[in-house]
Amino acid sequence: MSTETQSEKSASIRAISRSVAVLQAINRSSSLTLTHISEAVGLPYPTTTRIVRTLVEVGLIEQEPSRKRYRPTALVQTLSCGFQNHDRLVSTARAHIVELTRLIDWPVSVVTRVGKHMMVRDSTSTITSLTFNNYYPGWQVPLLSSASGRVYFAHASAQERAELLKQYATDSQGLDSLIIKEFRDGDAVAKIVEAGYAAVARTAYSANPGRTSSIAVPLFENGVLLGSLALVFFAQAASMSKAIERLLEPLRRTALAIQADLERNLPQPEPQDE
Structure with missing residues (x-):
């Protein structure tokens, strides 16, 4: 039995990540030309063309009948089967985060984990002038570099933390090895759990590197970790x-x-068939 070499494994991961990036770019814009797709994902035109052809072949995208533009098909909905969207968390939190922003002025976001990133599910950045950019739903920040990610990681189960660190072992995403070591050894986790919050000064990963800082606390429902509540302020x-x-x-x-x-308005169980 042949074993996959490291270079072959890296090439496979790169091909998948590029294909996902192309699909996400098309999905965000409803339809795009090959040139615009290439620009959106930062790939050479020939590479983009090959990926688009593959996505067309598997039925996830299609070319518009009268234009040289590509759009997603209904088949993309199958990619979200089994995904819990946290809609209930967002709808429950909305009035509270709006009220908080009116009190403190700074934007507040509801954030949940997606892989090794934290994704904004809702934000009040559009209702305050005290922000450099809008944190729209879908905005992602790195897990161990962000306040929202650190507080989530610290309050996650030991099993979930171990799995995330295993992922970092194969792909650190350029993260400082000292940060990974700190969270692997448990020192950072213990400090965050004891404090009940995480904070990152002058975040380097934002759209305005070094100009904002953030504070985050965990969000729970009946002891189950759902995500984080984060606020961003000018450094x-x-x-x-x-x-x-x-x-x-x-x-x-x-x-x-x-x-x-959330706990007062628990969803009612489905009635059982007789």
Whole structure:
């Protein structure tokens, strides 16, 4: 039996990640030309053409009848079968995060884990001027580099943490090895759990590197970790210690209010057939 070489494995991963990026770009824009797809994903035109042809062959996208544009087909819906969308979390949290933003002015986001990233499910960035850019649903930040990801990781089960660290062992995404070691050894986890929050000053991964800082607390329902509640503020507006002093308690109260509402409005079980 032949074994897959490291170069073959890397090539396979690269091909899959490129194909996913192309599909996501088309899906976000409803339809795109080959040139626009190539620009959106940063791939050479010939590579993009091959990927698009493959996606057409498997039925996930199609060319529009009268234009040289490609659009997703109904088959893409099969990719989300079995996915829990956290719609109930978003609808329950919305009024609370709007109220919090009106109180503190800074944008607040509901964030859940997707692989090794945290994804924004809802945000109040559009209702405040105190933001550099809008954190629309689907916006992703790295897990161990972000406040929302760190607080999620620290409060996740030991099994989930072990699985995530296993993924980092094969693909660190350029993450500082010292950060990975700190979370693997458990020191960072213990500190975050004891404090009940995570904070990152002058985040390097944002659309405005170094200009914003963030604080995040976990979101639970009946002891089950759902995601994080995160707020972002201008780094020059306040030191981290001052921001924590002013903003942490309102953020915590909001997370607890969301949790209470979720637990008061539990979905009713489906009636059983006789």
